[in-house]
Amino acid sequence: MKIATIIAGAVIFLLLAIPLAVQVITAFRGPFLPFGVSTAKWSVENFVTLWSLRDDFWAVLGSTAAFVGGSTVLSLLMAFGLAWVTVRTDAPLRRVISVLVVVPFIIPPIVKAQAYLLMLSPESGVLNQLLRLLPGDLVIDPYSFVTMTVIQALTNVTFPYLMIVPILTSMDGSLEESARVSGASWAKTLRRVTLPMLWPGLLGVAVLTFILGLGSLEVPLLFGQESGKSIFALKLWNLISAGAGELPQYGLAAAWGCVFLVITTIAFVIYLRATRNAERRASISGKGFRPTVMKLGAWKIPVMLAILVFVMLTAVLPLFALFWSAITPYPIAFSFEALVTQTQFGSFGAVLADPEFWASLGRTLVIAGGSATIACVAATVLAYGIARARRTGWTKAVDLFASSSVAIPAVIAGFAMFLTFMVINPVIPLAGTIVALIIAYSYRVSIAYRAGYSATLQIRMELEEAALVSGASPFEGFRRIVAPLLMPTVFAVWIQMFVLGTNEFTLPAFLATPESRPLSVYMYAMISPRSAQLYQPDQGAAMALIFTLLVFAIGYGLQWVVSLFAIGRAKRRNPIPGVGTADVVPPADPVAPDTRAVAAQDLEERRQLARR
């Protein structure tokens, strides 16, 4: 077991440490390339350049702070409101809402960004069309800074929502009830008890949302070029995708990356402190616990309206805009006349007939599956080893390091991986291959590590010790006791990482070549007017829809398979031969609950667990 832990630790170390080291070295070495070039030498030239362009630097920093900070606050507010409504109120159709809210999660961000672009088109965009129906002369400018921020918030809102829901669900309602009994109103209870209690957890969510927003390239890439404001992710992208005749400024980009790594490290430290406090304040109570439900009363209608607007904005309108774009040959405003005369469904057929579509779909599945597998296996083994080891400075350091990839924005990870594969290419020619993408995608290993760690902690030591004293060797104990108990978590994380992988755009944007590009990048090429020869907006939109459907089908299909597996296992408890059950009336045990009811409940819980 020890050797396996060390191997897993080494894999994760290589995965995270080498790219970051290469990036830092690149920042301090130059010009052009840090290795294998005779003119390369150590220097702080890149930082000097960065400082000499300080007006630009401050502008980027300011607009990034406004953009990422604004969208983080906005998406947190929306996520908290939604989570509160679905978990803590008696709003009608709560279950339906909680499903609808998660729908945007399975729409790949690049598809969402494109859908918003279509929705907001001043002439033909469906949202602007709707606004024209209202009195007043409202037209949303898609390229304004505020629009961009709001869209970023809408694109990322599902992530904080999914993190806030468990925080709200696990809160012990009796704490609030005691405040209510002491005479506090709902509002006062919220302000004096609920929010202070949730604060550390929410701060953690805020930091992660911030880092996610900082790292995602989709919205800045689609909206930012035209808006004139340079966001960090876009800045990095522009620095290395130099125009013809110029050298890409790797050194300068690496210097930029270092500056932002410092910022995210600070955010990460805040996150660690927040979550540590959250653990200390955790008030997760035992069984049979239900959070108290707030009665909406007259507020029901405005709340439902707000949710309707949200669902329209995040799911219905984007999907409609994509669909409309897919069935019209060029951007035209929606009208019933156009619906009758202009529409054509050839684009779907064209996508399905495109061999490159199938090839990139295959690559997407291989890359997402491969990286999810690597990350889950390595992370689970390491998490088990660390969680079970005696806590020393060494294990604490490993723990911190393995959790640290959440602090690396995707755009920096993509860039650092890109540099790394370029640097090692003469020795290990991986640059631009599918293998490189699999390795790069695996950088999100911390998700699996944290999940594996807390899952291991939940398996009490006694369960393993019981196996030992029963005569099982440590390996047998792991195989027959620990592994089956960890499996549900590992499966759930695998599915999560797989869906993340299929949605991924930022990393392959830096790393993929036309031979290795996954579907998200191929689709971007079709919808981006810059890629002249591939530009096919209707096919791009059709592909985005098919892509979304596929991700949906895969994600839910996998969960369905897993839940079948879990239920099957529960059912497979065959009667043991030689034991009559029908004729034996179990002796009445006064404290025993109705075992059949308990078994049914258990089965239901397993189903729900699998569904999650």
Place this chain on the structure above:
Amino acid sequence: MVVEAPARGIRTHPLDPKYRNRHPKVEHRMTHESGGGRLVVDGLEKHYELDGAEVPVVKGVTFTIEPGTFTSLLGPSGCGKTTTLRCVAGLENSNGGEISLDGNVLSTGTRHISPDKRDIGMVFQNYAIWPHMTVFANAVFPLQVAAGKLPKKEARKRAMEALELVQLDSYAHRPATALSGGQQQRLALARALAHRPKLLLLDEPLSNLDAKLRDTMRNELRSLQQRLGITALYVTHDQSEALSMSDRVAVMNQGRIVQEAAPRDLYYQPADRFVADFVGRVNMIPAVVRGRDGDGDALVEAFGARLVTPCPDTFGTGADVTVTFRPESVRWHEVAPDRPNLLPARVVRVEFLGEIVEYEAEILSGQTAVGTIVGRGAPLNSPSLGDPIFIELTPQACRVLAA
């Protein structure tokens, strides 16, 4: 006509005269080769590392458990009793001393046989029932793994036998999580017994059950252990569990065994103040030896009065001692009879506890209170609050310990 009380929990068993074989083809000899082993723990030492410093937890614990007997390790939390048990199980590696079972050395300070090769069964405090398995799968596990591997049929037979022993055979293919607390406890016991170990280790197994169930399980556990004749080592902080179930009780404090004795001896002849106080309730009266009377009993001065008490010769005149006296041995009178060891007192607290009444009396010297004595007695015969009474400490019930 004498109606026999049903032996609840223990289904008829091969060793039972009223045994009813429900699996005629299966030969039921649960104990044929297990029986009990003889456990010898000699000078066990264990220390933990804490911030670089070594903190001793077990300091030279020595005891022997004869085959087929039930020994409890009793002590407050942190006294090292669980650590001792875990060292015997092999879940902790001791730092010194020797542990042997039936002459096989399990552990010395440097060499340790791993737990899976020790031929023991263990019941954990939280039962440690594997939640992803059925009841049967839990019970059959020890018979499937390397150390106890048996042919499938035989393993199944023995697992069912163990389940039958704890009355869970009809639950065999339920998910283990569908059991109630008491049933999980019994399953843990069945699992610990399934591979017929020489030694059964129990780590506070009853502490998670509610009071009534605890009493039932206590009886079941004890009679099961006696029927099977298995050697048992039981760890608990509950003195009533230890006293009621054990053949021998070892009281531990701060990593050492302070006294090892049969339950009655432990209760009536505690070796020191710690044992007297920890096992049962006790009045402790500081006193000074003033002399001896003709029968060899000592005259001690306590509360400004003279008391007669049996006293070891080791305490000479002038020695500071503690006179201990169990509350249930305290007698009280409204009028002083003509007997020794009578103290005037006033009742300051009377508490009705159901089957008994507990009262507290201030011992008076003139009009000033010089100490208190707690007494217990039948509800029908209890003093009333504020009554002036006389407390009698019968000499035979007094025990003198070092101060």
